[in-house]
Amino acid sequence: MNVKVVLLPRDLKPADVADRTVVVFDVLRATTTMTAALAAGVRQIFVFDSLQAAQTAAAKFDGPRILCGEQECLRPTGFDFGNSPRQWNASEHAGRTAFLATTNGTRAIVAAAPFAPANLFVGALVNAQAVARACAATGKDATLLCAGTAGEISLEDALGAGAVLHELLQISDRELIGDAAQIALRLFMQCRGDLEPAMTSGAGGQNLTRAGMPADIQFCAQLNIISTVGTVDASLCVTAL
Numbered sequence: 001m002n003v004k005v006v007l008l009p010r011d012l013k014p015a016d017v018a019d020r021t022v023v024v025f026d027v028l029r030a031t032t033t034m035t036a037a038l039a040a041g042v043r044q045i046f047v048f049d050s051l052q053a054a055q056t057a058a059a060k061f062d063g064p065r066i067l068c069g070e071q072e073c074l075r076p077t078g079f080d081f082g083n084s085p086r087q088w089n090a091s092e093h094a095g096r097t098a099f100l101a102t103t104n105g106t107r108a109i110v111a112a113a114p115f116a117p118a119n120l121f122v123g124a125l126v127n128a129q130a131v132a133r134a135c136a137a138t139g140k141d142a143t144l145l146c147a148g149t150a151g152e153i154s155l156e157d158a159l160g161a162g163a164v165l166h167e168l169l170q171i172s173d174r175e176l177i178g179d180a181a182q183i184a185l186r187l188f189m190q191c192r193g194d195l196e197p198a199m200t201s202g203a204g205g206q207n208l209t210r211a212g213m214p215a216d217i218q219f220c221a222q223l224n225i226i227s228t229v230g231t232v233d234a235s236l237c238v239t240a241l
């Protein structure tokens, strides 16, 4: 079996996705937020590539729903929630349906979905070990897709991919394909003792710091605190595996 890393959605080729297990990372913050939401008992999360599409779908939905979004790190006007992984709690949100659109993370999922992945998972540092186990269990070659920040490679997504690679290599015999996988793995091994400062130094971390949300970086930098893994179906609905 092999595993490769794609550092930006625009570099994704159909062959990187078709019949492979694909894991999307937007560590700051969309995929961490989805993972935390599912861990808090949110029933399902529909993801969108625009705020308007999320709003329209949420308005049509008949049931307890939460409209979540992010624009320049902040909650858009008219939305119930922003994109913070710290906003979920089981007592208020278990069983609810969320509708989420963000600048990079949900768009990366939407970009990968049409190329017929065998499995499409949502990855983060908070659930890296669980994601690696889920990948290994599929028995498929894997592609770790980083969402990036504003069209540029992002340090924290490479760290997330590196963390999953590290875990995957402990439990399955995988060939690393391409230098991006080496870069992600070596970056993670170098930063694993100091994830939060490393993430704060990147563009996504700087954006969140400027927006007054360093606590979200702290949350997203925690390694293996959640065992839930989100899986995305053909209707772009994310549920717990």
Ligand code: MLT
Pocket (backbone or CB within 6 Å): 026, 028, 029, 030, 031, 070, 073, 074, 083, 102, 103, 104, 105, 106, 208
């Ligand atoms: C995104 O999708 O661009 C991010 O999750 C941005 C954020 O931190 O909200």
